[in-house]
Amino acid sequence: MRAIRRFTVRPVLPEPIAALGTLATNLRWSWHAPTQDVFAAAEPEVWASTQDPVRVLGALTRGRLDELASDDAFLERLGQAQASLDAYLSDDRWYQRAMPHGPRSIAYFSPEFGVTAVLPQYSGGLGILAGDHLKAASDLGVPIVGVGLLYRHGYFTQSLSREGWQQESYPLLDPDELPLTALREADGSPATVSIAQPGGPDLVARIWVAKVGRVPLLLLDTDVEGAPEHHVAVTDRLYGGDVEHRLRQELLLGVGGVRAVRVHSRITGAPEPEVYHTNEGHAGFQGLERIRELTSGESGPGLPFDAAREVCRASTVFTTHTPVPAGIDRFPRTLIEQYFSSDGATPGVPLDRVLALGAEEDPGVFNMAVMGFRLAQRANGVSELHGQVSRGMFHGLWPAFDEAEVPITSITNGVHAPTWVARELQGLIAELGADADGDPAEFERAIAAVPFDRMWGLKHGMRRRLVDDARSRLRASWHGRGASDAELGWIDEALSPDVLTIGFARRVPSYKRLTLMLRDPERLRRILLDPDRPVQLVIAGKAHPADDGGKRLIQELVRFADDAEVRHRIVFLPDYDIAMALPLYPGCDVWLNNPLRPYEACGTSGMKAALNGGLNLSILDGWWDEWHDGGNGWAIPSADGVDDPDKRDDLEASALYDLLEHEIAPRFYDRDPDGLPARWLEMLRHTLVSLAPKVLATRMVRDYVRELYGPASSSSRALDGGYAGAVELAEWKARVADGWPAVRVEHVESGGAGDAAEVGTSLPVRAFVALGGLSPDDVSVQLAWGRAVGDDEIADPQLTPLTLAETYEGGRLCFSGAIPLDRSGAFGYTVRIVPRHPRLASVAELGLATVA
């Protein structure tokens, strides 16, 4: 019989074990093994099959509850876990010591969060990164509040048809069975936000809170009593639906997200954010809502639009995560006109100003990324290479400047070690008193002291666990594909804990090239089946439900792996998620990544492998381009510049096979008299020492705090005091933009030396300029100089400000300075004028520059 309705009865915990409830609803358990042990002890079978504290609690019978409440050993462990959580939540941490004047709170917006497998609100890298960011911020004591949506069906669950075609299902999540608490008003009613919709009732959402250690994550949910069907559907699933559906989701995330933060602060007394960090364009509407608040007088004195925009910019950090123009979020302009009309989402914010913020070359399109840049004074990409690619991609927004001066910096992503490092390896590192996040020299000494046989034994155990997990997943998958147990005896022999294990798991967009390894199937077969040096491959990944191309790639791979000759050496495991990832990274000896360079903005899976002693085998893209040092893994040479994609794939696949056959397999199987692969273990050790300190999410979060959050809060505080600074800055920008056409470099003289310049001397320069209505204080007159290349280009120009030397009648000014001639060779210089104001974060901020 089918139930017409279902609900969850939460257990009433006897007083002595009431702490179980607190521990289950703070997701710190997901990276704290002793707390996991408490739940495992409470209900071992349920824990083993779900790894979910809320389900463990739901399964406890009255009898079991009473038993636990009088079990002294259990109570002691429970007490320790509770005490550990209490200390974790209240102790001063890095931020309290290092940033006493840092922002009081930072709001972090993302369309997805991957915190734990039991809260499936992510599709891939962006979500996992957001989850790791919150966890690391919590560990460091950084006062962040996360803002996202609660998707009632999450992303999707992947299985395979008999033919190897991806099948999607969307199980319904019940918030009562998730580790969430409802945010409530004082009278007990659910706290909500609402957003006006064109010609219809308001869109209403309630607010759930997931506690990620010290960090609250607010999740908005439109499935509220009495809401029309099309409103309930807004938070149905992640990345599904048509363009209007996506717009409604982004309205809710941005506008609703800011409103939810206000409600959360009002109810809990949490400080209001001083910095707003938006990830990708999806949450860009948060800026419009804050402009609405500021212009309406709801927060502060009722500012003019331009001044409100300055306040918003100063306090906003925008992170772009895609290097692919096609990956940019865009809407038809007509939809924006509809949703931001005068009775729309942000009443009082003029529609023409909204449209101007998202304007790009195509007048019919509203571009969320360009709005992101226009509403954020600080912006970054997620690896050095991606920063460079982003500066190229968005150069058009700052055409008066060289690409290198485009104000997009980079902070390389990181991963949360307590979540991703195998428990036994964490245990070993703790036993050594080592800390990848501490003094690097000490960490290196500690790792160097681990005997090879111990490390190898550990790695074998990790491989063993992966093999066990993979076999049970394979069996379940084949059952789903219609096979009977009688046909599945071979699975007991699938994979081996002694064979060189290579992992490849990620989403399946075409640039990640899932099937590059199949370029020459015969050669791959030989590599897998080599009698002396066999290789095994564990592969996983979901294709977007609308991406038939991606599903074809999965099918191609599954068909290859189904072949009875190789199926014990290559497996495709359906439904890649955090639960699968946890044993997968530690179990792999090599982590393979072969994207089409430079389309991998950063990539984080290889970092998780490295932290577990896995060696990376990757195209030099994203983070690997930055941190591969020749000894901590292998670089697959990429055929950049080869335009024919087939040719390029052939070249890169062939380089991949060569590395596997000639470098990797021999090194793994080459054993010393003790049976240990000494050269392999040296490399493993070097991987840990050289990469572990860099790839940590704590390093990433500290970089964000120091380089972006701290400066953003300083900028925004400088505009405060009734926002007089913002009004002044907005008026100054308008005046400078108006007056700029009259700014000219009229004439440049270089004194003396000229052709006979010698190293060690300097070259005096005088520039005669006209500033029209602007004053010398409004501008910086700069000397740009450096090595001359090609057609008089200056390579990596150095910039020195010239000083005002003389003022002539008629407004002509003379600025002077000198170029130090510190090396020989071809030399070039020029003079340029740019706006100058203490509140600018970058010289390119106004996009204005005049060159001689």
Ligand SMILES: *Cc1c(COP(=O)(O)O)cnc(C)c1O
């Ligand atoms: C780390 C991780 C990803 C992201 O991997 P990339 O290398 O960035 O593609 C995706 N899904 C899961 C489950 C992960 O753990």
